[in-house]
Amino acid sequence: MASYIPMNEDERREMMDTIGISSLDEMYVNIPADMRVKKLNLPEGRSELETRRLMEKISAKNKRFSTIFRGAGAYWHYIPAIVGAVVNKEEFVTAYTPYQAEISQGVLQAIIVFQTMIANLTGMDVTNASVYDGASAAAEATNMCRDRKRNKALVSGAANPMVIDTIKTYCFGNDSEVELIPLKDGQTDINALAEMLDETVSCVYLQQPNYYGIIEDAEALAQAAHAAGAKLIMGVNPIAAALLKSAGECGADIAVGEGQPLGMPLSFGGPYLGFMATTNALMRKLPGRIVGETVDVDGKRAFVLTLQAREQHIRREKASSNICSNQNLCALTASVYLAAIGTEGLQRVAQNCYAHAHYLADKLAELGFVRIHKTPFFHEFVTRPPLAADKVMDLLAKHDILGGLPLANGDILWCATEMTTKEEIDEMIRILEEVAK
Amino acid sequence: MELLFERSHSGRSLENIPATTVSEYQLPEQFARRTPLDLPSLAEVDISRHYTELSHHVHGVNCGFYPLGSCTMKYNPKIGEEIAALPNFTQIHPLQPAQTTKGCLEVLGLAQQYLCEITGMDAMSFQPAAGAHGEFTGLLLIKAYHHSRGDGAKRTKVIVPDSAHGTNPASATMNGYTTVNVPSNAEGGVDLDALRAAVGPDTAALMLTNPNTLGIFDKNILEITKIVHDAGGLVYYDGANLNAVMGLVRPGDMGFDVIHLNIHKTFGTPHGGGGPGSGPCGCKAFLAPFLPKDQIKENAEGYCLTQPAQSIGRVRSFYGNFLVVVKALTYILMLGAKGIPEAAQGSVLNANYMKTKLSEVYDVPYDGFCMHEFVLSLEKLKHETGVSALDVAKALMDNGIHPPTMYFPLIVHEALMIEPTETESKETLDRAIQVFMDIYHAATADAESLHQAPRHTTVRRLDETRAARNPVLKYTPDKD
Incomplete structure (x- = not known):
């Protein structure tokens, strides 16, 4: 029987x-x-074998690159084998949101471990159980900061353009304002920020490292925001967070980020993972699910969805957000990834990213791909190419390499990770030498 | 059960990443974090066994019956998982040149074509990551539409029936709208007089689930959508309950202008313990210019991403939970033109069968055939025996059955909302019916035993008040 x-x-x-x-x-x-449908204009049903062949054929129309020097919001990282083995367990895959705690302890435990890890990584007090992705996390964070008097978000012009778009769209929804903070040498301009801050500003959003890979002076920006009574939201890359000053250390009120680098494949943009962490003071403004510890009637330790008085199914129009389903399996993925990689492993991934990107930048500079910023960077950076960016990309594509992202002005945004080792970089440089010299 | 952190032993690790060979590049000290990272130290076998144990304390669809109303917990075909894991999908960077992502674009294009056919819409965005996200997006389209007509400032109200999902009013608030609740009539549908009284020049939209959360298809649907349209408002379809009618009747033909779908309910993709879902937002042609950026379109050369002229912008990065769409497309291809309505009819058959049997002892507050789900009211049982909907739900767990949705919709007291789905066999339904009957008889004979349920679960009833009053939201090592 079908269906x-x-x-x-x-x-x-x-x-x-x-x-x-x-x-x-x-x-x-x-x-x-x-009103009844006579017959759906859909293909006839297929057997599993036929469906598999058809979908494989469709997937074969994609080109898979063997080396990737492109980031810009989606990062190519190694995923330890244990991650897939755990995450693909049918119970984790097929369960619903753990409303019934007595038969959901496995999921609830996994989430509180995720919350603990994200709190540690960001240096914040509390986290939620995930939201859709880094961009929607940033937008939800601006919403947490709003009140009647303060209804304007200042967003760094060096934030990922898709994050900026998402914040603007959410703010169109809730009738609040957004202004972009200008840049100076690729960094958020603190003097410009100081002039924009006033008593109508609810929050400042900044990305660390920013879209151009540059390490922001987050502490100074946080101080400036706080001096004007605004909150600071930091969008953090979770790999870079292993080495960089944590959001908490920088004085952020909310840390958000895209969790994809923590064990999720590129997957043409999703599913990814939004994480949100904040201070105890703002805990009850967090959107989405949160897992807490308690005991059962026998006094046994147990975990449960908590602080639900914030949520849509209880508060309806007064809820802090409408979010219901989040990205639970992706949060599980991230926590298994972090468990598998460990403290030293994560630092090592981050060191690889930093070292490879700087080695790549030096090698590219020798070929005339000059960095356009002088400010310090992490694992992404922008160069002006000595020839048209699309020519560079076409040449690399012939060698199965996805080059950096061509920007609108012809510059190229490069990215290196632990996957692009010295060997891969040297190979790409050899290819580029053919045309660049 | 120990937490993962409590299994940590210093010195253990997996050695999965080599040190860099260009170690002369080091992050300057001034940028370095001061507080140490504190991830657990584990061997691979520790992780494997820990999560295997955790998986034994989760009730998945693969474990047993899951009649969670409004959540459509149907069986998730495994072929979808394998297709979504193909490297030519998982290893594609979202910012690759378009000519290298033709397969991904075809997935989005076909999914749009098929889902528009099923829903009677003209275009669909896959950017929304879940149902509530789709609602948010749909209301943004409505808001942008009213603004484009110079009507935005005065259309400030969104009407929702009192049986609506909580996400509806919450989505309205996120769009700056005031929610107006309209009551249900005696048959469980929208009260037409109340709706006529509620609409006006300030109406932005009506949000409606049809069949609604009582499991009833509103027979006045054409009248309802007309009343709203006549007032200049638009009508939003919450697709949470599409499973009952897919392939049989289309929201577009009922007069709806905008919809969201819950791919992870209706189209067989798993829920992941709370996501990732996918909540595509579909609309009629006149709203398509407002869709989010990167809208999939078919042209002479195939499929491409386009930027709608008056786009609301973006509701997240990239193109949505792409791999979930892959699974849904796989499901639609398997079922095809005949299988889709067959699944809908199967879900309605199963629900009516259970309802007929259970109504022998339980109160079903609304008469007539139900759609894919129905609601029991345990108000009388509670009054007579003290056994509540919660007690019954907890007792079901001891019998290997996931409880129905409890205390929802809000208009039914002591509600249990049961949605069996089409993928359950008759013997599963019969066994569940028997368990419900046994619990009912236990309630009259020994109510206390039900107050004590569950007994055989990992943990028993929890102190939820303590969790909320004294929040412990992360693991902290003992100080000893």
């Missing part, structure tokens, strides 16, 4: 007799007859 329906004809007949109907249509009595 994954296990019923045979006899059973179906028996059930219809019980209900007292002779045709299934009788149950649809409320649907006006002339």
Whole structure:
């Protein structure tokens, strides 16, 4: 039987007799007859084998690069084998949100471990159980900071353009304002920020490292925001967070980020993972699920979804957000990744990223790809190429390499990770030498 | 059960990343974090066994019956998981040149084509990551539309029935709208007079689930959408309950202008313990210019991403939970033109069968055929025996059944909302019916035993007040 329906004809007949109907249509009595669909204009159903062949054929129309020097919000990292083995367990894959704690302790435990890890990584007090992605996390964070008097978010012009777009769209929704903070040498301009801050500003959003890979002076920006009574939201790359001053150390009120680098494949942009962490003071403004510890009637330690008075299913129009489903399996992925990689492993990944990007920048500079900023960077950086960016990309593509991201002005945003080792970099440089010299 | 952190032993690690060979590059000290990272130290076998144990304390669809109303916990075909894991999908960077992502674009293009056919919409954005995100997006389209007509400032209200999901009013608030609740009539549908009284020049939209959360298809649907349209408002379809009617009747033909779908409910993709879902937002052609950026479109050369002229912008990065869309497309291809309505009819058959059987002892507050789900009211049982909907739910767990949705919709007291889905066999339904009957009889014979349920679960009833009053939201090592 198609449709994954296990019923045979006899059973179906028996059930219809019980209900007292002779045709299934009788149950649809409320649907006006002339509104009924005659026949769907869809292909006929297929067997699993045929479906597999068709989908494999479609997937084969993509080109998979063997080396990737492109980031800009989606990062190529190694995923330890244990991650997939754990995350693909059917119980984790097929369960719903753990509303019924007594039969969901496995999921709830996994989430509180995730919350603990993100709190540690960001240096913040509390975290939620995830939101959709880094961009929606940033937008939700600006919403946490709003009140009647302060209704304007100042967003660094060096934030990822998709994050900026998302914040603007959410703010169109809730009728608040957004202004972009200008840049100076690729960094958020603190003097310009100081002039923009006033009593209508609710928050300042900054990305660390920023879209151009540059390490921001987050502490100074936080101080400036706080001096004007605004909150500071930091969008952090979770790999860079292993080495850089944590959001908490910088004085951020909210840390958010894109968790994709923590064990999620590139996957054409999703599913990814939004994380949000904040101070105890702002805890009850966090959107989404949060898991807490308690005890059961026998006094046994147990975990449960908590602080639900913030949420839509209780508070309806007064909820802190409308979020219901989040990215739970991706949060599990991130926590298994962090467990597998460990403290030293994560630092090592981050060191690899930093070292490879700087080695790449030096090698590219020798070929005339000059960095356009002088400010310090982490694992991404921008160069002006000595020839047209699309020519560079075409040449690299012939060698199965995805080069950096061409920006609108012809510059190239490069990225290196632990996957692009000295060997891969040297190989790409050899290819570029053909045209750049 | 120990937490992962409590299994940590210093010195253990997996050695999965080599040290860099260009170690002369080091992050300057001035940027370095001061507080140490504190991730657990584990061997691979520790991780494997820990999570295997945790998985034994999770009730998944693979473990047993999961009649969680409004959540459509149908069986998730495994072929979808394998297709979504193909390296030619998982290893594609979202910012690759378009000519290298033709397969991904075709997935989005076909999914749009098929889902528009199923829903009667003209275009669909896959950017929303979940149902509530789709609602948010749909209301943004409505807001942008009213603004484009110079009507934005005065259309400030969104109407929702009192049986609506909590996400509806919450989504309205996120769009700066005031929520107006309209009551249900005696049949469980929208009260038309109340709706007529509620609409006006300040109406931005009506949000409606049809079939609604009582499991009832509103027979006045054409009248309802007309009342709102006549007042200049638009009508939003919450697709949470599409499973009952997919392939049989289309929201677009009912008069809806905007919809979201819950891919992870209706189209067979798993829920992941709370996501990733996918909540594509579909609309009629007149709203398509407002769709989020990177809208999939078919042209002479194939599929491409386009930027709608009056786009609301973005609701997240990139193109949504792409791999979930891959799974849904796989599901639609498997079922095809006949299988889609067959699944809908199967879900309605199963629900009516359970409802008929259970109504022998339990109160079903609304008469007539239900769609894919139905609601029991345990108000009388509670009054007579003291056994509540919560007690019954907890007792079901001891029998290997995931409880139905409890205390929802809000208009039914002591509600249990049951959605069996089409993928359950008759013997599963019969066994569940028997368990419900046994619990009912236990309630009259020995109510106390039900107050004590569950007994055989990992933990028993929790002190939720303590969790909320004294929040412990992360693991902190003992200080000894």
